[in-house]
Amino acid sequence: MGIAxxxxxxxxxxxxxERRTSAWAQxxxxxxxxxxxxxxxxxxxxxxxxSMAWAIIGIFVILGLAAVYMMSLILIPITLAVVxxxILGLAAxxxxxxxxxxxxxxxxxxxxxxxxxxxxANSLAGPLATLANEAPAFVERTISRIMPYLERIEWLHxxxxxxxxxxxxxxxxxxxxxxxxxxxxxxxTPALVQGLIFFAALLLFLASRVNLRKTIIMTFRTRxxxxxxIRVINAVEQVLGFYFATASLIYVGLxxxxxxxxxxxxxxxxxxxxxxxxxxxxxxxxxxxxMTLSVAIxxxxxYDGFIVGLMPAAAFFTVHLVMENxxxxxxxxxxxxxxxxxxxxxxxxxxxxxxxxxxxxxLPLSLIVMTVIEELLIxxxxxxxxPK
Numbered sequence: 305m306g307i308a309x310x311x312x313x314x315x316x317x318x319x320x321x322e323r324r325t326s327a328w329a330q331x332x333x334x335x336x337x338x339x340x341x342x343x344x345x346x347x348x349x350x351x352x353x354x355s356m357a358w359a360i361i362g363i364f365v366i367l368g369l370a371a372v373y374m375m376s377l378i379l380i381p382i383t384l385a386v387v388x389x390x391i392l393g394l395a396a397x398x399x400x401x402x403x404x405x406x407x408x409x410x411x412x413x414x415x416x417x418x419x420x421x422x423x424x425a426n427s428l429a430g431p432l433a434t435l436a437n438e439a440p441a442f443v444e445r446t447i448s449r450i451m452p453y454l455e456r457i458e459w460l461h462x463x464x465x466x467x468x469x470x471x472x473x474x475x476x477x478x479x480x481x482x483x484x485x486x487x488x489x490x491x492x493t494p495a496l497v498q499g500l501i502f503f504a505a506l507l508l509f510l511a512s513r514v515n516l517r518k519t520i521i522m523t524f525r526t527r528x529x530x531x532x533x534i535r536v537i538n539a540v541e542q543v544l545g546f547y548f549a550t551a552s553l554i555y556v557g558l559x560x561x562x563x564x565x566x567x568x569x570x571x572x573x574x575x576x577x578x579x580x581x582x583x584x585x586x587x588x589x590x591x592x593x594x595m596t597l598s599v600a601i602x603x604x605x606x607y608d609g610f611i612v613g614l615m616p617a618a619a620f621f622t623v624h625l626v627m628e629n630x631x632x633x634x635x636x637x638x639x640x641x642x643x644x645x646x647x648x649x650x651x652x653x654x655x656x657x658x659x660x661x662x663x664x665x666x667l668p669l670s671l672i673v674m675t676v677i678e679e680l681l682i683x684x685x686x687x688x689x690x691p692k
Contacts, residue, residue, distance in 0.1 A: 373657055380661050381498040385505035387668045388417065389513065391548050393541035396510055410510035414503060427575065536679045543675045544668060550635055554627055555585040561623050569616040571602050581620065587663045588647050590655075592628075596621045646670065 372379060389396075392413050399409045509516070521533045563578030571577060577599070584591030600617035607613040650670045654662030 369657075376658050377494060377498065378501065380658050381502035382505045383665060383669075384661065385502050385509055387544070387665060387672075389506055389509040390541050390672075391544045391668075392417075392510065393513065394545040396513060400514075406514065407511050410507050410513075413510055414507040417506065418503060424579070427579075532680065536676055539679050540672055540675050543671055547671060548668075551586070551632075554632060554635070555582045558582060558585055558624060558627055562620055565616050565619050565623075566599075569603065570606055571599075571616065577602075581624075585624070586667065587651060588667060589644070590651055590663065592621070592624055596624075 396409055396413060399412070400406065404412070517537055520537065521530050524530045524533055559578040559582030562581035563574045566574035566577040580598070581595055584595040596617050599620050600614055603613035603616045604610065605613070647667065647670055651663055651666040654666040654669070656662075658665070
């Protein structure tokens, strides 16, 4: 077998011109052609080998998810900064075309984000303080209003005595409220740290956005791969920017309508209701569900009649339904449609991983994944040409 392989190697060298052809070389080539082909050794894998391979992949996936969960303190603000930076990509590009330097560009945009957050916090500080001061009276009023409806459900075994003693008493509820406030206070320091990480990451991402794009593109070796990278990056920025710019305008209108509904219905803190309506709209399905239930409970507490109390929730749900099914598709078109089941699973997963921030990041991350898949899997697409 070794002699046959040596003959084949010599014949191959002669064939590619590494040796001069002679009578001996001609006979050597003929001999190599007459030799039987070398045996092909195939490694056959049984079911156990395939199961082991998938088990190893599953172990690495679990370890990766555990790392994402354990590093949430750092990954949440960084991921949020990258998503916000990509949403502001079109604005950064327009400012760059106007001659604004990159560092000044990044400083202006990050300062604008900080200013919007500060204005929102300042406008919500008064309603939140009022709500905190009225918490005990609000709990008592809620129990007195809902008790007649709870008594009708016999299998719950809830009576007025349930709220007079035991873990569901008003004193226990107020004590738990104090524990919740203490938990919020202790979580304030990590929140401040995450806020600083977010603004620092956003500033640095916007400042180095162009260089980061070039680095990602140049990591690919072939021209086709670099064109695909350019196409994917541009598509992701356009989708995120267009979606959230349009969605923000539509949901601001929804927040204004909810503020008017809360004010006309006599609900306390109508501005707070409008803000929650705007914020919850960015969490598909779960946001509208929780918001509608909250408005329904507030309406039942405010009014004596059950039907009258549900009218604010019904009005909000109707307006939201019209915006989501008529106005939103008319403005956005069909290019950003995502499977509702996939979005629902993504929301549940990221809520489980990162809490409320994860629920808000679920849709942007789904849009990014959807755009990357579409750009890479569509076969017939006009591709841009790089300058030669």
